[in-house]
Amino acid sequence: MTTTPVQPRIAPVARRVGAFAIDLAVAAAVAGGVWAATGEPVLAGLALVQVAVALCVWESRTGLTVGNAACRIRTVRVEGPYAPGIRRGALRALVVGAGFLGAGLGQWVVVSSGVWDRRQLKQGWHDAVANTVMIDVARQPQPVQPWVQRPTQPQAPEQWVQPSxxxxxxxxxxxxxxxxxxxxxxxxxxxxxxAPEAPVEAPVPVAxxxxxxxxxxxxxxxxxxxxxxxxxxxxxxxxxxxxxxxxxxxxxxxxxxxxxxxxxxxxxxxxxxxxxxxxxxxxxxxxxxxxxxxxxxxxxxxxxxxxxxxxxxxxxxxxxxxxxxxxxxxxxxxx
Structure with a gap:
């Protein structure tokens, strides 16, 4: 019996856009609160940058942001179920950040660009550059069942899994x-x-x-x-x-x-x-x-x-x- 590789469940583009909108709302709320409390737009701008950096680092280390958690999606590496890491996370953030230069609307185009990807992973431009993908964990309350790409070498740790x-x-x-x-x-x-049946019939000491x-x-x-x-x-x-x-x-x-x-x-x-x-x-x-x-x-x-x-x-x-x-x-x- 041969094992058929299974691809991970890719997050719908609509949920990715929703997660991004939530993250923007969180950052804007923090910046607005600082501005209201201090009356200093410079401090509000610094707070906005700090929130953006914190979200980027969090996503790089865990695959999560506030929006990702709310929409039940994760950002992972293409080759396995691991968080992107700082380098890939920074690349993603730079591409999205460059979108803000497009009349303040380009970031939405970048985040939703996965709709134009005809491949199965449906990567946005920022994911393609960073070699990451966004997965759907909405129906995965408890981990487990193997997913994608099994390693060709026994020692390789990359092993996708799907909860069950x-x-x-x-x-x-x-x-x-x-x-x-x-x-x-x-x-x-x-x-x-x-002797497959013996353990079932005999009592197990740790039982x-x-x-x-x-x-x-x-x-x-x-x-x-x-x-x-x-x-x-x-x-x-x-x-x-x-x-x-x-x-x-x-x-x-x-x-x-x-x-x-x-x-x-x-x-x-x-x-x-x-x-x-x-x-x-x-x-x-x-x-x-x-x-x-x-x-x-x-x-x-x-x-x-x-x-x-x-x-x-x-x-x-x-x-x-x-x-x-x-x-x-x-x-x-x-x-």
Whole structure:
């Protein structure tokens, strides 16, 4: 069975324009408030610039702006579900900013220019220059199911995913994707296919937790996925099975009240209270940022940090690691 690549769901141009309008309204409201409070147009102009820069940096690091969040869209890299980064974000902003020189209307043409792109990605001019794309996450309340462009090399971390609430706790094995598993545990797939029914009949030791945890454990056993050891740079370590949450004081999410909660010691408070969600399925260990303050990055085996877009699952490559605020951890199959 071969795996057919699936393209990401592209954000409609109308929602992109709506998100841009919201961002402009926020910036104008701040500038207007400063002007009304001080009576100084220069200070109002400075406030407008500061808001624009803040929105640009926020979008570069997380794929979000106020408008993007309200319209349920994200800005990501073309090659994978990662935030654009400062360089690409600055390029996008420069192209949009140049549009303001066109009688104050050119920016609307730039933002809506995706309607003239006949390709599937429907990139606006600013996205084409920066090599980014805007995706639709309106019907993705919980992360997960693989999307686009699978990596040709096993170690490559770029893996598009599309959320599916059920997949978080009960992954279903797909024989055609077993080659992905070989990167993490070469010997386990054969054992899983040799006796697929045994884990269902035999009691699972970790099942003493809660119903969702038991389901995750059974599904992990069926797909050859066992427990994972999460080792943090502050000396903490956790053995986990299935889905869970990481944070300074994590709280269970709606729909998953029994998820494993990993409380991280972080004196610098760089880790948000509920920072990220994690899980294991037939493709490996994944993480998804939950709108944290300082963001989440997946580090490749070569140490290249790739910012994780809020609400999108990203698989951690073999020998890779995850940066959570100023903390960092590795995830390895438990032996």
């Amino acid at each position: 609430p059920a997949a978080a706790l009960q992954p279903v094995p797909q024989p055609g994707q077993q080659h992905v598993r070989l990167v993490h545990a070469p010997a386990q797939p054969a054992a899983a296919t040799g 003493a937790a809660t119903p969702p945890t038991r389901a995750a454990a059974r599904a992990a056993a069926q797909t050859g996925q066992g427990a994972h050891l999460l080792s943090f740079d502050n000396g903490q370590s956790f053995t986990v099975v299935g889905a869970g949450l990481v944070g300074r004081s994590p709280q269970a999410l709606p729909g998953a009240p029994d998820a494993q909660l990993l409380e991280i010691v972080d004196e610098d408070r760089s880790v948000s209270k509920t920072h990220l969600q994690f899980g294991v399925d037939e493709q490996g260990f994944w993480v998804s940022d939950l709108g944290s303050t300082n963001g989440t990055s997946v580090l490749t085996p070569h140490g290249e940090p790739l910012d994780v877009v809020v609400g999108v699952r990203v698989y951690v490559p073999a020998d890779g690691s995850v940066r959570v605020g100023q903390r960092q951890f590795t995830a390895r199959p438990a032996r």
